[in-house]
Amino acid sequence: MADQQISTDTPASCCGAKATPAVTPSCCAPPAAADAPVWKRYDLMLWGSGVIIVLSYCLAFVLPHDAPLGLGVFTHAVREMMNLMWWGILIGMVAVGLIDRVPRQFVIGIIGRDQAFSSLVRAVLGGVLLDLCNHGVLMVGAKLYERGASLGQVFAFLIASPWNSLSLTIIIGVLMGWGWMFVFLVASLVIALITGMIVEALERAGRVKPNPNRIDLPADFNVVAEAKAGLRATTFDAAFVRDVAQRSVSASKMVLRWLFFGVVLAALIQTTIPTEVFATWFGATLLGLLTTLIAATIIEVCSEGSVPIAADLMTRAAAPGNAFTFLMAGAATDYTEILVLREVTGRLKAALLLPLLTVPQVVVIGWALNSV
Structure with a gap:
């Protein structure tokens, strides 16, 4: 079965995963040595932004x-954003805890190894389901490439992953409206599919080298059967609830540290840049x-931190297309992604x-969204 064929050495939470030699994911707090001072053992961005x-x-x-000194504008901006976001954060944390229980190899199995359009669709859906930032997801993408996924699938x-x-x-x-959320989601998935199709076409034309790690999934691997077996093996009791709650807190720290930082940064922008200038x-x-x-290319903010800033572009600048661009371009032009892909593909x-x-x-x- 797939469990014997696919390595499980990468845990679900990106901050606990084994990074490639070239990079430690900047979305996660830097690891502290065992003999480090007490203050170095804490995630200063998470706790500093939280305080x-x-x-x-x-x-x-x-x-x-x-x-x-702008304290009124800053504090009121923080309160307004948190009043809108608190329940979304809570639901998101529970979702992270549940997703953290899903074995990583199951996601790899869903994506598959063939280069059909259906495999690209599965790769996109896998990216949406994994609750990781644009830096943390790099380790998963690297692992997929090492396991034989094509460059187009990666x-x-x-x-599809960064903020989806x-x-x-x-x-x-919550911040931008459910209608715009749906539009952004569909637009990003279309970009993911088109980009994957172009890369697959370039590979078939000989312009892109195929993945030398390509292997076939075991003939007896069945995603539905694996899912049913996993559900049968799960006992939905108090221990399950405690485990999900613990995972919700631990696995959400990576998301919360950048989300809180993004709230502080967005409040600073509202305080220092007048609406008319913005x-x-x-x-x-x-x-x-x-x-x-x-700005999205220069500012090195993880995907979670970009969401409040994108919401500011939507509300104060009345520019939905700019909000979408900030969310997408920040990940697409991130130098960390380029360096990791260079390291993994050679x-x-x-x-x-x-x-x-x-x-x-x-x-x-x-541009099209701004013209609507």
């Missing part, structure tokens, strides 16, 4: 909106779209295909 949010939320009840998986996890999709719906430079114009693309040209193929699609769709 700022708690203090700001409380101060927003006593500070007027026009309090000096690209489709990576493009269940928890972030819910938060996007709307001019990042508005629903060609200049605003290009400025957003440049080819810089293959790694550069990711931004070359995806960024034009993102810009076109962003």
Whole structure:
């Protein structure tokens, strides 16, 4: 069966996974040595951002909106965002805990090894279901390539993954509206499929080298049978609830650290950049779209942190296309992804295909959304 054929050495949570030699995922807190000082053993971004949010939320009840030094604007912005997001965060944490129980090899089995269109669809769905950030998902993509997935499947998986996890999709719906969430979701899946199809076509034409690690799944591997067996082996009792609760907290730390940081960053943007200036430079114009693309390329913020900023682009700049561009281009142009793909495939040209193929699609769709 697949359990004997596919390695399970990578745990479900990206921050606990074994990184490739070239990179430690920047979405996760840096590991601390056993003899490190106490303060170094804590995730300063998670706890620092969390403390700022708690203090700001409380101060927003006593500070007027026009309090000096921008404290009123900052604290009220934090409170408004958290009032909208809290239940989405809670549901997302539970979803993360449940997904964390799904064996990674099961996802690999779903994606498959053939290069048919159905395999690209499975790769996209696998990317959506895994609740990982654009850095953490790189380790899964690298593992898929090592296990024989084609470059087109890996690209489709990576493009679908960054913010299309269940928890972030819910938060996007809360912050930007469920209609726009659906539009963004469909648009990103279309980009993932088109990019995968182009890479597969280039490989068939001999312009892209095939994956030397390609192998076939065991003939007796059956995803439905594996799923049924896993459900039969699961006892839904108090121990199951405790396990999901523990996983919800531990596996969500990677998401929460960047999400909280993104809330603080978005509040700072609202405090320091007047709405009229923000709307001019990042508005629903060609200049605003290009400025957003440049900002997304330069700013090294994990996908979770980009969601509150994208929501600000949607609300204050009235630019849904810019919000979509910021979410998608930040992952497509991320230098970490390019370096990891270069390391895994051994080819810089293959790694550069990711931004070359995806960024034009993102810009076109962003322009179309701004024109609606």
